[in-house]
Amino acid sequence: MSEYDVVVIGGGAAGLSGAVALVRSRRTVLVVDAGQPRNAPADGVHNYLGRENAPPAELLADGRAELARYGGEVVSGVATAARREDDGTFRVALDGGRSVAARRLLVATGLVDELPELPGLAERWGRDVLHCPYCHGWEVRDQAIGILATGPNAMHQALLFRQLSADVVFFRHTGPELPEEQAEQLAALGVRLVDGEVSGLEVTDDRLTGVRLTTGEVVPRSALVVAPRFTALAAVLESLGVPAVDQDMGGHVVGSAVPADPSGATSAPGVWVAGNVADLSAQVVVSAAAGMRAGAMINADLVAEDARRAVEAHRSVAA
Numbered sequence: 125m126s127e128y129d130v131v132v133i134g135g136g137a138a139g140l141s142g143a144v145a146l147v148r149s150r151r152t153v154l155v156v157d158a159g160q161p162r163n164a165p166a167d168g169v170h171n172y173l174g175r176e177n178a179p180p181a182e183l184l185a186d187g188r189a190e191l192a193r194y195g196g197e198v199v200s201g202v203a204t205a206a207r208r209e210d211d212g213t214f215r216v217a218l219d220g221g222r223s224v225a226a227r228r229l230l231v232a233t234g235l236v237d238e239l240p241e242l243p244g245l246a247e248r249w250g251r252d253v254l255h256c257p258y259c260h261g262w263e264v265r266d267q268a269i270g271i272l273a274t275g276p277n278a279m280h281q282a283l284l285f286r287q288l289s290a291d292v293v294f295f296r297h298t299g300p301e302l303p304e305e306q307a308e309q310l311a312a313l314g315v316r317l318v319d320g321e322v323s324g325l326e327v328t329d330d331r332l333t334g335v336r337l338t339t340g341e342v343v344p345r346s347a348l349v350v351a352p353r354f355t356a357l358a359a360v361l362e363s364l365g366v367p368a369v370d371q372d373m374g375g376h377v378v379g380s381a382v383p384a385d386p387s388g389a390t391s392a393p394g395v396w397v398a399g400n401v402a403d404l405s406a407q408v409v410v411s412a413a414a415g416m417r418a419g420a421m422i423n424a425d426l427v428a429e430d431a432r433r434a435v436e437a438h439r440s441v442a443a
């Protein structure tokens with residue numbers, strides 16, 4: 125089994141950017157990628173300077189081509205676990221029984237969006253069922269937007285989307301009772317507050333047209349904002365003793381992420397993280413930047429180890 129300087133687990137924006145930084149420093153790199161980036165349902169990537177509206181698959185294909193140009197390798201598959209050997213190297217188990225060895229690991233496996241349960245909602249995810257104003261807010265500007273409240277952060281989403289459209293309806297659904305000052309804010313901003321639970325979506329010609337309440341009333345809407353739970357894909361990190369921990373926003377758990385220092389170094393020596401697995405609010409460009417920074421830090425760590433080994437060899441020759 126050949127040993128790479130670095131095995132990168134996850135070939136999204138974070139993993140590929142880290143891999144490119146490493147191969148450009150003449151490191152041998154293998155990217156193991158399951159090929160399911162989080163934004164796959166979206167038509168285009170927004171807020172990525174210089175690549176506005178690029179299809180997500182095109183951006184990653186370009187990243188893979190850049191990596192290949194410098195000699196980096198990509199293998200399709202799922203890394204199921206990893207362990208650190210006594211000599212400090214890592215063995216990464218892949219599905220199908222294969223395994224690969226590396227001196228360092230960069231884990232950039234992303235997160236999974238756990239959507240609120242509502243019939244027909246998952247099918248529309250990333251199209252007219254949305255979560256993020258910076259990903260697709262501009263695309264639904266001036267449209268009839270609904271906010272599906274399932275927790276206290278729905279109010280924050282309502283204010284963000286009200287910035288994009290004057291026609292916003294707040295469905296209290298399973299969210300908490302609004303404090304008086306929040307109800308007043310909605311009223312002042314012209315956001316209609318609808319009490320009662322939502323039972324489903326109205327769809328015509330594969331487009332969202334309305335939100336149906338348990339009363340049978342249908343409120344016409346062309347976009348619905350939801351708050352998924354953002355759960356880190358951290359199985360490999362857990363196998364290395366670095367589990368994800370709950371992330372809090374406004375006193376409410378919104379998901380999980382793997383703790384790391386600002387360079388992406390985890391508490392496990394030799395293991396770095398980048399992108400959504402470590403930072404659930406990271407956009408594509410932020411994930412790419414984190415991957416690049418982690419790649420540079422891993423290279424610096426390897427440079428130090430190489431120098432240490434060279435000195436040991438030099439001394440043993442001199443002795």
Ligand SMILES: Cc1cc2nc3c(=O)[nH]c(=O)nc-3n(C[C@H](O)[C@H](O)[C@H](O)COP(=O)(O)OP(=O)(O)OC[C@H]3O[C@@H](n4cnc5c(N)ncnc54)[C@H](O)[C@@H]3O)c2cc1C
Nearest residue numbers: 134136137138158160162163170203234250399400407408
């Ligand atoms: C619908 C939607 C639209 C979005 N639109 C935008 C937008 O317009 N602009 C923007 O900036 N952000 C957008 N985002 C956010 C964006 O998806 C993330 O910022 C970005 O994907 C994070 O990059 P990443 O590399 O950390 O993870 P990902 O892109 O999710 O890549 C992780 C990769 O690792 C692979 N993987 C996971 N586990 C394993 C494993 N065990 N072994 C091997 N491979 C594994 C996955 O299959 C995947 O290919 C959007 C998100 C959603 C949900």
